[in-house]
Amino acid sequence: MSASTNYKELSIGELNRNKILNAAEKEFALHGFKGARVQAIADRAQLPKTNVLYYFKSKESLYLALLEDILRLWNSRFDEATVGDDPAEVLAHYIADKMEISRCRPYASKMFALEIINGAPNLNEFFKDQHASWMAGRVDVIKQWIDQGKLAATDPHYLLFNIWATSQHYADFSVQINELRGKPMTQSDFAEATNNLIKLILTGCGLTVPSKFE
Amino acid sequence: MSASTNYKELSIGELNRNKILNAAEKEFALHGFKGARVQAIADRAQLPKTNVLYYFKSKESLYLALLEDILRLWNSRFDEATVGDDPAEVLAHYIADKMEISRCRPYASKMFALEIINGAPNLNEFFKDQHASWMAGRVDVIKQWIDQGKLAATDPHYLLFNIWATSQHYADFSVQINELRGKPMTQSDFAEATNNLIKLILTGCGLTVPSKFE
């Protein structure tokens, strides 16, 4: 689905599926589930509407396939971090990973944001449970870091919310950001914003920024 | 429009207009402009659909009226701050104001978020210009604070983006937050989150948190 998908070596079906997923991601990010039109997705994919419904049996199943793809994006090195790891390194990389997603997959981020804002009507209990247990595990590791004096005392929930909020903002609110900056964010602007954010969050936790991110 | 609107002393028209705006705010926040249904707004307002279109001549004009109301929410004391003011006081209050909006007007925040995510198709040039010049003014004041050594050197744009991102997140992503915390945010949770956020941002700028927010 990413912009850099290599279309060679793919069967017609795989190629079309990718075209459709790419197109749908944009339409859903631009209009939400209810607002997106199958015809608009087809036009964007340069295929007849019937083809879209041939590959994905309904608008809903297309949306769900896409959502599943997007949820996989959320995996990161932070998932396996333990008390033994260096919180400054782990958190800095986690923030950098999140910023990279905002830069490379803005439509995926927007689609996910819409899904949550709209009340998460399509995230099933399985995902919610999985997400909640991921959260519990991460909160636990952060608390242990705090107990060991590696990290200033802070609520781990709020810490993670702040990281998500700030990093995703660069994708979700890109239109406002570009308008107010007067120019779009280049790759090096993103690098700067990333280091700025890492500094803010880590300093706020009493951590020293790893030299790689200065 | 706020949940606490006093319905007494209002004419029938004003009362119904308020009912409709309240209902529409939720529907637009839940489904976006294209996805929202006039019938659903009418049902939520407990009025026949025709009445909705009597008070607001089209779905679009209802949306625009609402958006205009919401943009007024963005006004704050920070708008008139000058170099002479104490940045710690000003920024702490600004963050607290933003958090208060997220607590009291979550649907307004969500509706605005959808509008921006969807590419701001309904924000006219007048608003954009006004917003850009507000931004320029605020960036200027922050830069002067930095020049005077009142504030650590940081990009004023990113500082403001971070404040918006983190505070609005509590409204826009409330569903995710409630799910992961296992319980909804109470007023005192909000107070805690506000102080936590003020500490993070101000510390990150080399400022001391005013005692009121500790």
Added chain:
DNA sequence: TAAAAACTAGACTATTTGGTCAAGTTTTTT
């Protein structure tokens, strides 16, 4: 190379949608 599977696509349909119309009733004004 023949059969099967995968793919393409126009025509069509049932339903939903935003919005209009016309015929009222209620409230306000004078």
Added chain:
DNA sequence: AAAAAACTTGACCAAATAGTCTAGTTTTTA
């Protein structure tokens, strides 16, 4: 109290929409 203005509401309509059906063409398989 009469006239005007404000408000209410069911019936209706044209356009748009997700999805189906059928009849093909192309690609893969054996």
